[in-house]
Amino acid sequence: MKENLESVMHEQRSFVPPQEFRDAATLTADKLQAMQCAATDDLAAFWADLARKNLEWKQPFIQALDDSNPPFFKWFADGRLNACYNALDRHLEGNGGKTALIFETDEGEILYFSFRALHGEVCRLANALKALEVRKGDRVVIYLPMGPQALISMLACARIGAIHSVVFGGFSADSLKDRIRDAGARLVITADAAPRGGRVTMLKETVDLALAAGCESVKKVIVYRRTGVKTEWIEGRDITWDDSLNGQSSDCEPEWVESEHPLFLLYTSGSTGKPKGVQHSTAGYLLGAMTSMQWVFDLKPNDIFWCTADVGWITGHSYVCYGPLLNGLTQVLFEGVPTYPDAHRFWRMIEEHRVSIFYTAPTAIRALMRLGDALPRKHDLSSLRLLGTVGEPINPEAWTWYHRVIGGSRCPIVDTWWQTETGAAMIAPIPGVVATKPGSCTFPLPGIAVDIIDEQGEPVTSPNQGGFLVVTKPWPAMVRTIWGDDARFRKTYFGQFGDRVYVTGDGAHRDEDGYVWILGRIDDVLNVSGHRLGTAEIESALAAHPRVAEAGVVGRPHEIKGEAVLAFVVVKGDRNQAIRDGLAAELREWVGTQIGAIAKPDEIRLVDGLPKTRSGKIMRRLLRTIGRGEAITQDTSTLENAAILGQLTAPAAPGSAP
Numbered sequence: 001m002k003e004n005l006e007s008v009m010h011e012q013r014s015f016v017p018p019q020e021f022r023d024a025a026t027l028t029a030d031k032l033q034a035m036q037c038a039a040t041d042d043l044a045a046f047w048a049d050l051a052r053k054n055l056e057w058k059q060p061f062i063q064a065l066d067d068s069n070p071p072f073f074k075w076f077a078d079g080r081l082n083a084c085y086n087a088l089d090r091h092l093e094g095n096g097g098k099t100a101l102i103f104e105t106d107e108g109e110i111l112y113f114s115f116r117a118l119h120g121e122v123c124r125l126a127n128a129l130k131a132l133e134v135r136k137g138d139r140v141v142i143y144l145p146m147g148p149q150a151l152i153s154m155l156a157c158a159r160i161g162a163i164h165s166v167v168f169g170g171f172s173a174d175s176l177k178d179r180i181r182d183a184g185a186r187l188v189i190t191a192d193a194a195p196r197g198g199r200v201t202m203l204k205e206t207v208d209l210a211l212a213a214g215c216e217s218v219k220k221v222i223v224y225r226r227t228g229v230k231t232e233w234i235e236g237r238d239i240t241w242d243d244s245l246n247g248q249s250s251d252c253e254p255e256w257v258e259s260e261h262p263l264f265l266l267y268t269s270g271s272t273g274k275p276k277g278v279q280h281s282t283a284g285y286l287l288g289a290m291t292s293m294q295w296v297f298d299l300k301p302n303d304i305f306w307c308t309a310d311v312g313w314i315t316g317h318s319y320v321c322y323g324p325l326l327n328g329l330t331q332v333l334f335e336g337v338p339t340y341p342d343a344h345r346f347w348r349m350i351e352e353h354r355v356s357i358f359y360t361a362p363t364a365i366r367a368l369m370r371l372g373d374a375l376p377r378k379h380d381l382s383s384l385r386l387l388g389t390v391g392e393p394i395n396p397e398a399w400t401w402y403h404r405v406i407g408g409s410r411c412p413i414v415d416t417w418w419q420t421e422t423g424a425a426m427i428a429p430i431p432g433v434v435a436t437k438p439g440s441c442t443f444p445l446p447g448i449a450v451d452i453i454d455e456q457g458e459p460v461t462s463p464n465q466g467g468f469l470v471v472t473k474p475w476p477a478m479v480r481t482i483w484g485d486d487a488r489f490r491k492t493y494f495g496q497f498g499d500r501v502y503v504t505g506d507g508a509h510r511d512e513d514g515y516v517w518i519l520g521r522i523d524d525v526l527n528v529s530g531h532r533l534g535t536a537e538i539e540s541a542l543a544a545h546p547r548v549a550e551a552g553v554v555g556r557p558h559e560i561k562g563e564a565v566l567a568f569v570v571v572k573g574d575r576n577q578a579i580r581d582g583l584a585a586e587l588r589e590w591v592g593t594q595i596g597a598i599a600k601p602d603e604i605r606l607v608d609g610l611p612k613t614r615s616g617k618i619m620r621r622l623l624r625t626i627g628r629g630e631a632i633t634q635d636t637s638t639l640e641n642a643a644i645l646g647q648l649t650a651p652a653a654p655g656s657a658p
């Protein structure tokens with residue numbers, strides 16, 4: 001925690017929202033204060049009022065919050081509604097012709113979808129799913145490229161009350177299989193292949209592999225032909241997207257579900273090896289996605305919004321799929337990567353589509369910043385009025401570059417802190433009101449009760465003192481449980497400070513002005529390019545290799561990715577032979593196939609033993625120190641085998657990636 005603290009603590013600058021922005025802002029200081037007072041007075045009533053105003057109900061709720069059985073909180077539980085109806089149908093009258101999606105493919109083709117067109121496609125797929133016997137409560141795994149079909153699939157599930165679980169297209173067959181099995185999915189929606197950055201990932205092939213490993217629950221696979229590449233075909237199980245939609249009506253009565261009906265599962269890494277199926281509700285989640293967007297992005301009806309996240313992550317759920325559609329916004333949807341066909345791509349797209357709000361990850365900003373100012377300066381970025389970041393702490397250098405070069409010093413930056421489990425942004429500036437400081441996500445949003453506490457559960461009082469970031473009151477968009485594992489849910493998030501205090505797993509501190517600064521994870525979770533990776537998950541993937549006896553994985557700072565993965569691997573048999581065989585390189589690929597390319601270690605050190613205490617615990621703190629190349633100040637006297645320290649600090653074995 002200390003190391004991270006250093007990097008941000010010295011930031012003193014503050015950026016007041018420009019006058020022009022303030023004048024046009026929907027949320028003013030007075031309004032914000034009134035909201036905060038209302039939330040403090042009666043939290044449940046505050047959210048209930050917003051739920052009535054923002055969502056359309058088939059059956060209005062009476063009870064706002066049921067907190068009789070913590071940590072299992074229920075919001076608006078006696079109401080009924082439909083997520084898809086709220087995202088699409090309600091815009092049809094009056095705004096049906098409005099562009100919902102401006103989709104740009106990897107190759108640069110541009111396709112437009114109005115709310116009406118999207119609605120028609122969603123209804124057809126919803127009817128197709130029903131014809132394939134998908135019912136309310138059934139799980140559907142979506143393993144698709146970033147694009148309209150992903151959104152259409154999510155919404156079609158929501159329309160019939162099926163629970164979607166999107167798996168990022170970069171995950172391996174093994175990871176996909178684990179998720180399909182844990183969710184007990186009945187159907188998988190995939191594509192033949194996903195073009196990305198000029199390369200093609202074979203999605204259907206991966207699905208076939210996953211299903212061949214035993215996923216009995218899956219009865220059907222819908223395959224969208226994205227590229228037309230030939231794939232295996234299992235008659236009776238596989239059906240093309242087009243065939244399934246063929247003859248289906250573009251009307252489909254929504255399934256009106258209870259507020260607490262699960263809208264989706266999204267698997268995320270924790271500190272143990274097994275990914276958790278984070279379960280979100282319908283009404284509470286929708287309310288969080290919708291209102292946080294209005295507040296944090298100061299939405300105007302004519303905004304062109306662009307969030308660059310993939311729908312395989314929570315940001316793609318809340319701020320690509322649900323948030324923008326609920327708010328009736330026009331948004332850009334992008335299949336590709338920032339550097340293909342060249343590093344002008346983002347800036348050219350902002351110029352071409354007249355994007356007004358741009359929301360991306362610090363890792364992308366750092367990567368593009370490295371390429372210099374000349375690229376963005378070639379483009380007219382004057383349509384931008386607001387910028388956002390999410391996923392990891394942003395270093396002040398990247399922040400100021402983003403502000404100056406991309407935002408032309410006129411756009412406020414909203415640094416939004418939240419998690420898969422929180423469903424929606426939690427700590428973020430209201431852009432027309434709050435002066436921002438580079439690297440701070442500023443203050444909690446209205447209705448969100450955040451605190452920083454010490455190990456005894458006492459709020460830290462002195463400025464700049466680090467502690468556990470916790471949420472002390474329930475909020476509508478919060479995770480409801482871990483799919484099929486209430487006990488793990490309770491233990492993971494509420495185990496430490498009681499049934500009412502949600503533990504985020506992040507460390508944080510407040511400065512003299514009360515601004516919140518996130519220090520990063522305090523558990524064994526890494527944040528690589530804004531993606532959460534559990535060290536235990538990578539360790540167990542490594543240990544599954546026949547030549548590996550044991551592995552210890554830690555993170556170390558990386559200029560662009562935030563954190564890089566460093567693995568210390570104890571091999572079976574002769575270490576020198578393993579080095580000669582290029583085992584390190586083989587293990588990198590191995591992790592790629594076990595989990596997915598994002599989890600490949602940046603460096604693997606082959607060693608004869610890991611530093612352990614006499615009671616046999618791996619000394620991870622020591623590994624971290626070694627990984628950072630810092631001098632060892634820890635007490636190593638309890639080390640069982642002090643002789644291996646030399647090997648651990650030795651330069652990379654041949655075959656490791658740089």
Ligand code: WTA
Nearest residue numbers: 390391392393415416417418419420518521
């Ligand atoms: C980190 C992504 C600093 C944090 C929405 C959190 C951040 C984890 C920020 C959740 C931010 C996210 N500043 N750190 N603005 N946003 N994080 O579940 O460690 O993929 O716990 O959700 O990312 O990652 P997740």
